[in-house]
Amino acid sequence: MKIVVLTGSPQKHGSSNMLAEQFIKGATEAGNSVSVIDAARVNVRPCTGCVRCGYGGPCAQKDDMGSENSVSGGIKAEVLGADMIVFVTPLYYYGMSAQLKTVIDRFCAFNGEIQRKRMKSALISVAWNADGWTFDALAAHYQTLVRYLNFQDAGMILGRGCGTPSMTARSRYMSEAYELGKSLKNR
Numbered sequence: 331m332k333i334v335v336l337t338g339s340p341q342k343h344g345s346s347n348m349l350a351e352q353f354i355k356g357a358t359e360a361g362n363s364v365s366v367i368d369a370a371r372v373n374v375r376p377c378t379g380c381v382r383c384g385y386g387g388p389c390a391q392k393d394d395m396g397s398e399n400s401v402s403g404g405i406k407a408e409v410l411g412a413d414m415i416v417f418v419t420p421l422y423y424y425g426m427s428a429q430l431k432t433v434i435d436r437f438c439a440f441n442g443e444i445q446r447k448r449m450k451s452a453l454i455s456v457a458w459n460a461d462g463w464t465f466d467a468l469a470a471h472y473q474t475l476v477r478y479l480n481f482q483d484a485g486m487i488l489g490r491g492c493g494t495p496s497m498t499a500r501s502r503y504m505s506e507a508y509e510l511g512k513s514l515k516n517r
Contacts, residue, residue, distance in 0.1 A: 331362045331363070331413040331414060331450075331514060331515075332362070332363045332364075332365075332411060332412045332413050332414070333357055333362050333363065333364045333365075333412060333413065333414045333415075333416060333514070334364075334365055334366075334367060334408050334409055334411075334412040334414070334415050334416070335350055335353065335354060335364060335365070335366045335367070335415075335416045335418060336366075336367050336369055336409075336415060336416065336417055336418065336430065336433060336434075337350055337366060337367070337368050337369060337370070337418040337419075337430075338369045338370060338417070338418060338419040338420075338426060338427040338429045338430025338431075338433075339370060339418070339419065339420050339427060339429075340370045340427070340429065341420070342368075343495065344420060344456075344495060345420065345456040345489065345492045345493070345494065345495055345497070345498035346418050346419055346420045346454065346455060346456045346489075347418070348495060348498050348499065348504065349418065349454050349456060349487060349489060349492075349498065349503055349504065349507040350366070350416075350418040350454060350507070352504050352505070352507040352508040352511070353416060353418075353452075353454060353487075353507040353508065353510055353511040354366070354511060355508055355511065356507070356508040356509060356510065356511025356512035356513075356514075357511035357512070357514050358511070359511075359512060360511065360512050360513070360514055360515055361515070362511075362514055365408060365412075367405055367408060367433070369427075369429040369430045369432065369433045370427070370429040372394040372405065372433070373393045373394045374393050374394050374395050374405065374432055374433050374436060375391055375393050375432075376432050376435060376436075377432075377435040377436050377438050378390075378391070383438065383439035383440075385438060385439070385441055385442065386439070386440070386441075386442050386443075387406075387439040387440050387443075388439065389436065389438075389439035391436075395433070395436045395439075405433065405436075406439075406440055409437070409440075409444065410440065410443055410444070410447070412449060413447075413449060413450060414449055414450035414451060414452070414484065414514070415449055415450075415451050415481075416451065416452045416453075416454060417430060417434075417451070417452070417453050417454070417472065417475075418430075418453075418454045418455070419454075419455050419468075420455065420456055420457070421455050421456065421457035421459075421464065421465065421468060424464070424465075424466075424467040424468060425467055425468055425471065426455070426468060426471070434475070437479070441478075441479065444479050444480075445478075445479055445480045446480075447480075448480050448481075448482060449479075449480075449481055449482070450481065450482045450483075450484045450514075451475070451476060451479075451481035451482070451483060451484065452483070452484045452485050452486065452487075452510060453468070453469070453472045453485075453486040453487070453488075454486075454487045454489075454507055454510075455468055455486075455487070455488055455489065456489035456492035456493075456498060456503070457488075457489065457490060457491075457492065457493070458491070458492070458493030459490065459491075460490040460491035461490075464488075464490055465486075465488040465490070468488075469486060469488065472486065484510070484513075484514065485510050487503055487506050487507050487510060489501060489503035
């Protein structure tokens with residue numbers, strides 16, 4: 331199975347990326363092919379809502395999201411070439427990072443293609459806060475994406491009390507992320 335891990339943290343060595351690394355380790359050991367797109371370091375501009383794409387592409391913007399005319403195809407080609415997408419983000423004001431949200435918003439130009447693929451998906455996130463309600467808004471947003479894009483949810487790792495890398499390293503979420511990746515058998 332080809333898995334795209336879409337990370338959204340501006341902190342390269344932060345807690346959410348630590349969990350992503352564990353997920354990738356498990357998924358690779360299970361025989362899957364994994365690529366990473368670092369949303370915090372790509373050149374993707376926000377969706378302008380111009381709808382020139384007609385919700386079926388191509389997007390009017392020319393950036394790392396890619397287009398039918400680009401050689402590599404960009405992020406769009408990576409996403410459409412995958413069997414699974416994993417969203418990884420720190421929790422910022424009870425939602426995903428702006429970097430990750432910007433990339434997801436640009437899915438607008440190829441929603442239909444994503445919907446027809448019926449890809450698997452997962453969410454990995456971390457937060458300093460450990461309250462039970464901490465991830466309610468993010469989980470609801472993710473579940474809405476799952477429904478709208480016809481994803482098959484493979485799970486969520488919601489790392490409560492993971493405010494620093496040292497807190498995360500000592501948490502149970504490191505092994506949970508690894509086990510989620512390991513559970514994905516290559517097909």
